[in-house]
Amino acid sequence: xxxxxxxxxxxxxxxxxxxxxxxxxxxxxxxxxxxxxxxxxxxxxxxxxxxxxxxxxxxxxxxxxxxxxxxxxxxxxxxxxxxxxxxxxxxxxxxxxxxxxxxxxxxxxxxxxxxxxxxxxxxxxxxxxxxxxxxxxxxxxxxxxxxxxxxxxxxxxxxxxxxxxxxxxxxxxxxxxxxxxxxxxxxxxxxxxxxxxxxxxxxxxxxxxxxxxxxxxxxxxxxxxxxxxxxxxxxxxxxxxxxxxxxxxxxxxxxxxxxxxxxxxxxxxxxxxxxxxxxxxxxxxxxxxxxxxxxxxxxxxxxxxxxxxxxxxxxxxxxxxxxxxxxxxxxxxxxxxxxxxxxxx
Ligand code: SAM
Ligand code: SF4
Numbered sequence: 001x002x003x004x005x006x007x008x009x010x011x012x013x014x015x016x017x018x019x020x021x022x023x024x025x026x027x028x029x030x031x032x033x034x035x036x037x038x039x040x041x042x043x044x045x046x047x048x049x050x051x052x053x054x055x056x057x058x059x060x061x062x063x064x065x066x067x068x069x070x071x072x073x074x075x076x077x078x079x080x081x082x083x084x085x086x087x088x089x090x091x092x093x094x095x096x097x098x099x100x101x102x103x104x105x106x107x108x109x110x111x112x113x114x115x116x117x118x119x120x121x122x123x124x125x126x127x128x129x130x131x132x133x134x135x136x137x138x139x140x141x142x143x144x145x146x147x148x149x150x151x152x153x154x155x156x157x158x159x160x161x162x163x164x165x166x167x168x169x170x171x172x173x174x175x176x177x178x179x180x181x182x183x184x185x186x187x188x189x190x191x192x193x194x195x196x197x198x199x200x201x202x203x204x205x206x207x208x209x210x211x212x213x214x215x216x217x218x219x220x221x222x223x224x225x226x227x228x229x230x231x232x233x234x235x236x237x238x239x240x241x242x243x244x245x246x247x248x249x250x251x252x253x254x255x256x257x258x259x260x261x262x263x264x265x266x267x268x269x270x271x272x273x274x275x276x277x278x279x280x281x282x283x284x285x286x287x288x289x290x291x292x293x294x295x296x297x298x299x300x301x302x303x304x305x306x307x308x309x310x311x312x313x314x315x316x317x318x319x320x321x322x323x324x325x326x327x328x329x330x331x332x333x334x335x336x337x338x339x340x341x342x343x344x345x
Contacts, residue, residue, distance in 0.1 A: 037252035050338030061107025118149035193222030199242025226268035255284025
């Protein structure tokens with residue numbers, strides 16, 4: 001009874017306090033949360049699933065995040081950088097198959113000058129395609145220049161809002177600067193995406209509830225939430241990794257708190273669970289990010305294992321697989337750029 005009332009409150013008012021979120025996160029049978037999230041998703045953002053074509057253009061990284069295979073000190077992976085022409089080739093392919101958003105993602109690689117990135121963005125915008133960047137922490141000035149060149153959106157996960165855990169997992173980085181970046185992006189009028197890694201060692205349900213409160217507080221336009229998958233040759237290689245059910249609860253609760261935003265069913269979720277995309281789409285997600293990069297490089301962008309099989313066209317996040325999967329769920333493929341349609345406030 002109490003649980004039904006909580007879910008109903010969340011479904012109608014999109015607000016709830018931290019203790020109540022913890023109660024819902026701890027539920028043994030979360031099916032009612034999932035169903036409510038599915039109803040809210042349908043009501044606010046409809047049956048369309050927006051595709052965002054992902055190009056992983058460099059796997060060089062100067063940071064040392066404990067969970068990530070691309071961390072600078074990992075000398076066991078081969079590093080690559082795509083030439084601007086190669087990036088634009090992939091973009092043109094994306095445009096030719098009807099994609100309306102391109103996501104440019106990389107490690108924190110100082111090699112690419114802001115002016116170079118601006119030129120690439122300007123070229124993409126000529127094709128009437130929205131540009132999302134996911135290239136880490138930069139100065140206010142750099143974010144402003146990229147926005148001026150035409151970038152529309154920016155993804156920067158907070159990873160965890162627990163400061164102590166954040167500092168433990170990110171030597172040399174600071175929680176305050178991460179938040180500063182998100183505030184800058186907001187101020188500069190980007191559509192702002194953030195999110196968390198689920199299943200980090202030491203992470204509790206209270207911390208996850210706090211993450212949800214943070215997403216609501218900053219009024220995130222997009223939320224990327226996926227399981228942490230332990231990666232070899234990183235300090236967390238022997239850890240257990242995230243649990244699919246908790247990821248789904250976090251997706252569903254995000255949808256209930258922020259009904260009109262864009263929420264991807266993440267690649268990590270699909271790698272962790274064969275039915276991950278489908279489960280995500282049923283728990284509030286309305287975005288998927290097919291990888292449209294070059295096969296040779298896809299294999300080298302190893303954040304975690306299992307991302308790319310020997311034959312990359314068999315990857316869970318290939319465009320073909322994703323299109324089939326969406327249609328099999330009686331959902332449609334979004335035809336426009338899929339901006340957040342602000343319905344509330
Ligand atoms: N370097 C940029 C950044 O950190 O924002 C963008 C690329 S980074 C690889 C994108 C995301 O990958 C991170 O925000 C992190 O949550 C996720 N990631 C890294 N290692 C992971 C792992 N082992 N399992 C699951 N997700 C991981
Ligand atoms: Fe670098 Fe991003 Fe990986 Fe951290 S998560 S090591 S910043 S690529």
